[in-house]
Amino acid sequence: MPYDQQDEMPDDALLVLYANGDGAAARILTLRLTPRAFAQAFRMLSDRAEAEDVAQEAMIRLFRQAPEWRQGEAKVTTWLYRVVANLCTDRLRKTRGVALDAVPEPEDEAKSAAQQMQDQARNDALQCALNTLPERQRMAVVLRHIEGLGNPEIADIMEISVEAVESLTSRGKRTLAKALASQREALGYTDG
Amino acid sequence: MADKFDDDMFDDAALEDLFASAKSDARMDPSAELLARVLESAETLQAEQRGTQQSADVAPRAEGGLFRAVLQALGGWPSVSGVAIAGAAGVWIGVSSGTALMQNTLGLDLYGQNAQTYLSDLDVSYALSLGVEEE
Numbered sequence: 001m002p003y004d005q006q007d008e009m010p011d012d013a014l015l016v017l018y019a020n021g022d023g024a025a026a027r028i029l030t031l032r033l034t035p036r037a038f039a040q041a042f043r044m045l046s047d048r049a050e051a052e053d054v055a056q057e058a059m060i061r062l063f064r065q066a067p068e069w070r071q072g073e074a075k076v077t078t079w080l081y082r083v084v085a086n087l088c089t090d091r092l093r094k095t096r097g098v099a100l101d102a103v104p105e106p107e108d109e110a111k112s113a114a115q116q117m118q119d120q121a122r123n124d125a126l127q128c129a130l131n132t133l134p135e136r137q138r139m140a141v142v143l144r145h146i147e148g149l150g151n152p153e154i155a156d157i158m159e160i161s162v163e164a165v166e167s168l169t170s171r172g173k174r175t176l177a178k179a180l181a182s183q184r185e186a187l188g189y190t191d192g
Numbered sequence: 193m194a195d196k197f198d199d200d201m202f203d204d205a206a207l208e209d210l211f212a213s214a215k216s217d218a219r220m221d222p223s224a225e226l227l228a229r230v231l232e233s234a235e236t237l238q239a240e241q242r243g244t245q246q247s248a249d250v251a252p253r254a255e256g257g258l259f260r261a262v263l264q265a266l267g268g269w270p271s272v273s274g275v276a277i278a279g280a281a282g283v284w285i286g287v288s289s290g291t292a293l294m295q296n297t298l299g300l301d302l303y304g305q306n307a308q309t310y311l312s313d314l315d316v317s318y319a320l321s322l323g324v325e326e327e
Contacts, residue, residue: 018234021242026234034230038222052226059230063237123217126210145211173207180202180210189206 011076012069019066026063034059036077036147037084043142044088046131054091058083081149081157085139092135122187129179133172140168141176 006014006024011033017025037058041051061083062076069076130138136158143154144165151169155162180187214220 018238019241021238023235023238026238027231030227030231030234034222034227035220038226039220042220052222055222055226056230056233060233060237063234067241119213119217122210122213123219126214145208146214148215173204174201177201177203177207180207184202184206187206187210189202189209 015066015069054087137172141172
């Protein structure tokens with residue numbers, strides 16, 4: 001099957017191809033899913049090296065699962081997010097205290113230096129505020145508002161009810177709003 | 193429904209703006225090294241899994257062999273034991289009924305202890321082959 005056709009295939013179909021020895025499926029799954037696993041882990045752990053370890057471990061578990069995967073029964077991304085969430089929880093229990101990595105912001109030619117600085121300041125402020133949230137609230141807020149998942153899928157990932165997800169995200173947003181209130185002007189948000 | 197916040201809090205629209213900005217935060221992109229490591233792991237696991245799968249495909253044949261195949265074709269051990277019992281019953285009926293069930297002299301010859309019996313009595317083709325050898 002041509003590479004561009006496989007590129008549009010659903011994740012579970014690619015997993016079946018992977019299990020059957022298809023090399024292109026391995027590449028597409030890696031490029032498609034690793035960024036999601038890594039971003040979720042980085043948001044939760046605020047540590048690049050730890051997040052990379054978690055993302056790699058989660059992807060390895062997914063590939064190990066491929067021969068047993070039953071097409072249509074579960075959503076691959078839901079399964080992956082759950083594994084990442086559990087791995088992050090394990091690591092957070094072992095090491096408390098988080099700080100956003102001092103990773104240099106990649107340069108964006110289209111944006112002015114001032115705009116880039118403000119974007120970075122906003123992203124840092126949000127991540128710092130996220131770090132103050134209890135673990136479950138942080139997870140729910142990240143999955144809902146940054147990864148853009150629906151509440152039923154988050155409920156599936158976190159193995160809680162949809163109502164519990166709504167409660168976590170609502171409380172999480174309130175806490176974030178309080179934590180960021182003092183920085184409103186500094187981050188370029190003025191009244192009016 | 194949008195959440196409403198007090199004046200001393202970050203407003204909802206600003207918070208949504210921060211979330212939107214965070215989605216395009218390039219620092220959340222995985223490094224090329226991580227992608228390479230994951231792909232390498234994927235390919236290694238794939239090769240291992242394919243090797244295991246092929247071994248598993250071959251294993252049952254090596255383990256069972258022809259006997260198992262014949263046994264399965266007959267319907268397994270229950271069927272084979274049924275056939276064995278039926279065969280034993282047939283032998284017992286033949287022996288216990290004596291000469292009553294015999295329909296020709298060949299049976300009487302085989303049953304009697306003194307009579308000489310030749311293979312050619314059972315099947316004439318033996319007579320032909322014996323004849324050829326004698327020539």
